[in-house]
Every structure is written in structure tokens, then in C-alpha cells.
Amino acid sequence: xxxxxxxxxxxxxxxxxxxxxxxxxxxxxxxxxxxxxxxxxxxxxxxxxxxxxxxxxxxxxxxxxxxxxxxxxxxxxxxxxxxxxxxxxxxxxxxxxxxxxxxxxxxxxxxxxxxxxxxxxxxxxxxxxxxxxxxxxxxxxxxxxxxxxxxxxxxxxxxxxxxxxxxxxxxxxxxxxxxxxxxxxxxxxxxxxxxxxxxxxxxxxxxxxxxxxxxxxxxxxxxxxxxxxxxxxxxxxxxxxxxxxxxxxxxxxxxxxxxxxxxxxxxxxxxxxxx
Amino acid sequence: xxxxxxxxxxxxxxxxxxxxxxxxxxxxxxxxxxxxxxxxxxxxxxxxxxxxxxxxxxxxxxxxxxxxxxxxxxxxxxxxxxxxxxxxxxxxxxxxxxxxxxxxxxxxxxx
Numbered sequence: 539x540x541x542x543x544x545x546x547x548x549x550x551x552x553x554x555x556x557x558x559x560x561x562x563x564x565x566x567x568x569x570x571x572x573x574x575x576x577x578x579x580x581x582x583x584x585x586x587x588x589x590x591x592x593x594x595x596x597x598x599x600x601x602x603x604x605x606x607x608x609x610x611x612x613x614x615x616x617x618x619x620x621x622x623x624x625x626x627x628x629x630x631x632x633x634x635x636x637x638x639x640x641x642x643x644x645x646x647x648x649x650x651x652x653x654x655x656x657x658x659x660x661x662x663x664x665x666x667x668x669x670x671x672x673x674x675x676x677x678x679x680x681x682x683x684x685x686x687x688x689x690x691x692x693x694x695x696x697x698x699x700x701x702x703x704x705x706x707x708x709x710x711x712x713x714x715x716x717x718x719x720x721x722x723x724x725x726x727x728x729x730x731x732x733x734x735x736x737x738x739x740x741x742x743x744x745x746x747x748x749x750x751x752x753x754x755x756x757x758x759x760x761x762x763x764x765x766x767x768x769x770x771x772x773x774x775x776x777x778x779x780x781x782x783x784x785x786x787x788x789x790x791x792x793x794x795x796x797x798x799x800x801x802x803x804x805x806x807x808x809x810x811x812x813x
Numbered sequence: 814x815x816x817x818x819x820x821x822x823x824x825x826x827x828x829x830x831x832x833x834x835x836x837x838x839x840x841x842x843x844x845x846x847x848x849x850x851x852x853x854x855x856x857x858x859x860x861x862x863x864x865x866x867x868x869x870x871x872x873x874x875x876x877x878x879x880x881x882x883x884x885x886x887x888x889x890x891x892x893x894x895x896x897x898x899x900x901x902x903x904x905x906x907x908x909x910x911x912x913x914x915x916x917x918x919x920x921x922x923x924x
Binding site: 722723724725729733734737738739740741779 | 867
């Protein structure tokens with residue numbers, strides 16, 4: 539027993555060196571390359587349609603008259619509407635907030651926390667004396683975020699993880715949540731979106747894990763409105779009968795940090811449309 | 814008195830059979846119900862529509878699970894054998910009661 543412990547403790551530092559976000563990314567991407575050899579990497583931005591040819595045709599027909607067009611217009615209006623103090627959202631962002639979606643989330647080394655685009659939109663409001671917005675029900679936050687994604691289409695995700703303990707901890711925390719079985723049904727995110735992706739759950743095919751955040755917020759025709767990534771995370775947790783986390787919580791921010799890092803190199807194509 | 818004997822006889826003769834077939838019917842309902850077993854999410858079963866395919870089809874269950882207890886444990890807590898299994902621990906996590914699992918097994922044994 540003692541000997542085993544000794545060997546284990548000797549191995550620990552070397553294991554920590556081996557497991558890095560970059561190594562995780564390579565493992566993740568090559569897993570999907572082997573799982574779906576016919577899907578080119580850049581196509582994963584299309585979510586489940588990258589692996590489901592028959593559903594893809596219907597979806598492409600739907601995209602000819604995108605159901606989210608009015609939402610993008612509304613988002614643009616809100617984005618340009620001055621706050622009570624006269625500033626606009628653009629004043630808080632690099633390049634006035636245009637074409638920057640791919641840089642989120644990032645790790646703020648001063649605050650030592652993950653900042654998502656939607657979190658930054660809310661921070662911007664607070665800084666300008668306005669109330670933060672809800673991540674749920676497809677209201678203003680989803681619209682502004684959808685517009686900002688729209689102006690960034692075609693840019694490639696480039697999430698950076700600074701080499702600090704806090705940043706790596708946030709990444710590891712998101713990764714742990716991704717792989718931990720939760721809820722009454724005992725599913726992890728990875729159960730459906732890594733191990734069982736491509737199989738059928740009733741009539742649905744769980745989408746592959748890489749490419750998930752690229753098309754958010756999404757317009758869901760079943761709900762007739764926009765859904766933010768955090769509302770989608772919460773919806774998933776709810777369906778596996780697990781306790782959810784609040785929109786903008788550290789837990790969901792870190793989860794977004796992990797999943798978006800795993801989608802690095804893919805194009806922003808939000809807002810997407812889904813059934 | 815005569816009537817009492819008659820009704821007692823009726824009970825003795827028909828109860829086991831009718832309750833067993835009731836169990837099978839209820840078991841099928843529980844098996845298909847999305848809020849209960851929702852077994853069709855992953856398993857092809859009998860005449861169930863829109864069945865998933867990431868679990869094995871539920872066929873010849875008596876031949877595959879001659880020991881009822883093994884099948885019971887597989888539904889109660891499959892993580893005991895395999896902590897990474899995709900199958901939820903229906904009994905252990907309180908999604909199904911003992912009674913419900915037994916009814917489901919009665920139904921599965923007809924397949």
C-alpha cells in the first residue's frame with residue numbers, strides 16, 4: 539500500500555505536466571476525427587448537422603430565410619441605443635464591439651475570473667449605471683449577444699488560457715463539470731456529446747462536443763425565440779434532472795471557457811437556428 | 814354462504830393471472846413512459862416508435878437474463894458493474910420504485 543502511494547505521488551507531478559489544455563484539445567479533436575472521418579474539422583461549427591446528413595437538408599432549407607433575422611435587427615437597435623448616460627454598448631469593447639465574438643470567453647488575470655461575452659455585456663451595463671440583464675427567456679441580452687456574434691461571423695475562435703494557476707483552475711473546473719455525471723439520470727455532458735454522439739436518443743442525435751458554442755445564441759423554432767448558451771446549459775441540466783446553475787455563474791462561465799477552448803479554430807456562425 | 818364460496822373461488826382462480834397480466838400492461842406503460850423508464854430513448858422494444866439505438870435491442874430477455882435478480886440489479890443500479898455506463902441507476906436514484914421495476918421486468922420477460 540505504502541509503496542503504491544509512493545509510486546503514485548512520484549507520478550503526480552509528471553501527470554500534471556502531461557495533462558494540459560493544449561493536450562486536451564489535441565485529444566478531443568482527434569477523437570472526433572476518428573469518430574466521424576467524413577466530417578471536415580471546419581464543419582463542426584454546424585453542430586449536429588455536421589454529422590446528420592438528412593436533418594441537414596431541412597436545416598439548410600430553413601436557413602434560406604433565417605428565422606433569427608428580426609432578432610439580429612432588434613439586437614443591432616439595442617446595441618446602438620444609448621444608455622441613460624449617453625454611452626452605448628460599443629464604448630465598453632475593443633473595436634466598438636464589432637467582430638469580437640471569437641475572443642470570448644477570456645480569463646481576466648486582474649479579477650481572476652472567466653469573462654464571457656454576455657458577462658461583459660452585463661459588466662458594461664453596470665459600469666454605465668444600468669441593471670444587468672437576465673440570461674434567460676431570449677430577452678435583450680440574447681439579442682445584443684446575437685448581433686455581436688453576427689458581426690463576427692467567419693472569424694475563428696481564439697480562446698486563450700493564460701499560464702497562471704487561477705486560469706488553469708478555471709479551465710479544469712469547467713472540464714470537470716463537463717465530465718462529471720450529474721442528476722437523477724446520472725449523465726455528464728460528455729456522456730451524450732462525446733461518447734454517444736452520433737447514436738440515436740429516441741429520434742434525436744446528440745451533437746458532437748466541438749463546435750457547440752460557435753453558433754450561440756441560437757434561435758429555436760420550437761420555442762420561437764433566442765436561447766443563450768447558459769440557458770441551454772441550464773436546460774440540459776434540467777433535462778437530466780440535475781440542479782442547475784445561474785446564468786453568469788462561475789460554474790457556467792468555466793464550463794463555457796472549457797467548451798469554447800475545445801472549439802478553437804472554428805468559425806463564429808452565431809446566431810444559429812435549431813428546431 | 815354459497816355466494817361467499819363462489820366469490821372466494823373466483824378470487825383464487827382469477828387473481829394471480831389477472832394481476833400478472835395487469836403487471837405486464839402496466840410494465841409496458843412504465844417502460845415506454847418518457848417520465849418513467851423512457852427505455853425507448855436508448856433501446857428498440859417491440860412496437861415502440863422512435864426508438865433510440867445506443868443501447869442493445871430488448872429481445873429474448875428471458876434467455877439473456879435467466880436470473881431475474883441480475884436484470885433487476887441492471888435496472889436498479891447498473892453503475893455497480895460499470896461506473897461509466899450510460900444507463901441511469903433508475904432505482905438507486907429514485908426514478909423508479911422497486912414495484913415499478915418489477916412490473917417492467919414482468920413486461921420485459923414477455924419480449
